Amino acid sequence: MSAPFPPHVPARPARADSPWTRRWNEGPATRLTLVCLPHAGGSAGFYRPWAALMPPEVELVAIQYPGREDRLGDPGSADMGELVTAVADAVQPLLDRPYALFGHSMGSAVAWELAHELGRRGAPGPRRLFASGRAAPGTAVTGQLHRQDDDALCAELGRLGGTSREILDDPGLRSLILTAVRHDYRIIETHRPEGRPPLSCPIHVLTGSADPELGPERCRSRAGGWADLTTARTEVRAFPGDHFYLTPRRREVVAAVLRRLDPSLATGGGARTWPSTP
Template identity: 85%
Template sequence: MTAPFSPSAGARAARVDSPWIRRWSEATASRLTLICLPHAGGSATFYRPWAALMPPEVELLGIQYPGREDRIGEPATAGMGELVSAVADAVLPLLDRPYALFGHSMGSAVAWELAHELDRRGAPGPRRLFASGRAAPGTAVTGQLHRQSDDILSAELGRLGGTSREVLDDPGLRAVILGAVRHDYRIIETYRPGPRPPLTCPIHVLTGGADPELGEERCRDRARGWADLTTARTEIRVFPGDHFYLTPRRREVVATVLRRMDPSLTTGARTWPSTP
């Protein structure tokens, strides 16, 4: 029988300093937590601009996978199971208040697996799960891009958007980025979800209407796959934009997430430094 879940204040303070966790503001007034999981090849920094839009009631936490940015020298995880187990270890002490999970692209599958892993450990479930830019686990079409050449992988990044041509044309930057992308593509392309009981939290499906992976009509068709994964309601929101619609539509996306977490929340207006 699983032991009762009871994170301590000391454990929370220690785990916020975990290499897996990024936090960009103090959380002294927070009553909710939003945990964000990056896309393939992405990092926690992708969500850093969201911090300026968070009200004081919400603590924003980004998950930093190994093998990128300040964790570039660390060994990457072997597969989805190892990745999710390590993320669960890091976030478990931080669940002393209601929380939601947000995952973009590969991150949505990680978020879904994380919700089940936390439940297996006896932790409280998320208030909401936000699945962005990807079909439901078990229905998403996968390929073999992680086995392809750097040129083919670069072309795929260009097709999806989100990576500037200047970065891909720089040999040094390209090598670093493609290393993380190839590793993450291997995880998601070899990922085969096992049978799971449905979650009990609402699932909110978000996508860009021009996403080549999951456009407006395909999103509405495939949303039924996410609906099968919860006993609660499933909602779809389509934004203008491509696979990385989140960047130009940041304020709308964050406002949508906050309203679904708690209708009383509004976006903040803090000024954040312009450094990357």
């Protein structure tokens, strides 16, 4: 079990803005940072509704990959190493207080690589790592979808769920989405993780009960491989739903994350309301 989060932190230096990070709810009571990494084709905006569910003690930081939303004109990363280096540069100034990492699908591999890159730099490690919707790096099944045509990519998005048919039927939106998806699939499908010592933080594996990528049955085998990547405890939690169970089960997922960070965070009733959050 990790040490409790300190109730107070010393005055913090100013934080430089970065095109890689989106921060929505920092306040004077903040004592913990939750850094969230998106899925392939995803953006920081995927996590924005979580801000409404965060207690005052937790700042939500989401990573914005290039080539989407307000970063459409920014060139994409050449590979996983370049991506993780850029993310580490952006988040390292934010690590003056305890933090945890949450990654969904491709984001779980990015989170794992990020934890190791930060450790290599001498930065403090995460208190916990939440790996959602994907088997552990080195064990996840990969293919060559990034080399296939748009119809194949659309079929893959349909298999996983989470992308409406109306969006894919709009030529302009379809082009934007598939460009980001293809780029990210190339990164994750060409990712060949190096052998490294295990992390020392607990790893929490989250999945949807009907997720074709990481269903509960696969999780029973060494937690989808994640149990081999830490010397601490590994825990599995399945939620009803498919690969994008996080959207309909948002409140349950956030509550589970907060409970694992610190039980008092999930019982304080400090979450704010955010009307009309999609």
